[in-house]
Amino acid sequence: MSDREGLSGAPGNDEDLSLPKATVAKMITELLPxxxxxxxxxxxxxxxxxxxFIHLISSEANEICEKESKKTIAPEHIISALKALGFDQFTSEVEDVLKDHKQQQKKRKSQSLNSRERLEEELLAExxxxxxxxxxxxxxxxQ
Structure with missing residues (x-):
C-alpha cells in the first residue's frame, strides 16, 4: 500500500479519507465527562x-505482509505492526476483539447452517x- 492509497487499498487522495463524524462525535461525548x-x-x-493512525498501522502491516510474501493483510500483521510501532499496550485488547469477532463469525455460520438445514427439511417434507x-x-x- 503506497502512501497515497486509501483505507480501502485503492489509490486516492488522503483528503478523501475520513470516519463517520456522527459516530466519532457520539464516542467523544460518551468518553468525556x-x-x-x-x-x-x-x-x-x-x-x-x-x-x-489507521494509515500508519496499515502501512506497517502491509510491509510486514510483503516481507512474508503474503498478498492479504491478516489480523496477525496488524498485531505485529502495533508491536513494531511501539503500541504494545494495545495488542492484548486487539487480540481480545479478534477472538470475540471469530466467535461471532462461528456463531453466525452455525446459525446460517441451522437455518439452511431447517429450510432443506421443510422443502423435503413439502x-x-x-x-x-x-x-x-x-x-x-x-377421473
Whole structure:
C-alpha cells in the first residue's frame, strides 16, 4: 500500500479519507465527562488523528505482509505492526476483539447452517407431501 492509497487499498487522495463524524462525535461525548463539550474543530482533529493512525498501522502491516510474501493483510500483521510501532499496550485488547469477532463469525455460520438445514427439511417434507398427493391421484385412476 503506497502512501497515497486509501483505507480501502485503492489509490486516492488522503483528503478523501475520513470516519463517520456522527459516530466519532457520539464516542467523544460518551468518553468525556457530562459537563465537558467538544468543539467541532476538536472533533475534526480527532478524526484526522484516527485516520493517520489507521494509515500508519496499515502501512506497517502491509510491509510486514510483503516481507512474508503474503498478498492479504491478516489480523496477525496488524498485531505485529502495533508491536513494531511501539503500541504494545494495545495488542492484548486487539487480540481480545479478534477472538470475540471469530466467535461471532462461528456463531453466525452455525446459525446460517441451522437455518439452511431447517429450510432443506421443510422443502423435503413439502416434496414428500406433493409426491404422496400425486401418487394418491395416480392410484385412484382417471377421473
Amino acid at each position: 457530562k459537563d465537558v463539550v467538544c468543539a467541532k474543530e476538536t472533533r475534526d482533529l480527532v478524526i484526522e488523528c484516527c485516520v493517520e 416434496q414428500e407431501r406433493l409426491f404422496a398427493e400425486s401418487r394418491a391421484r395416480f392410484q385412484s385412476g382417471p
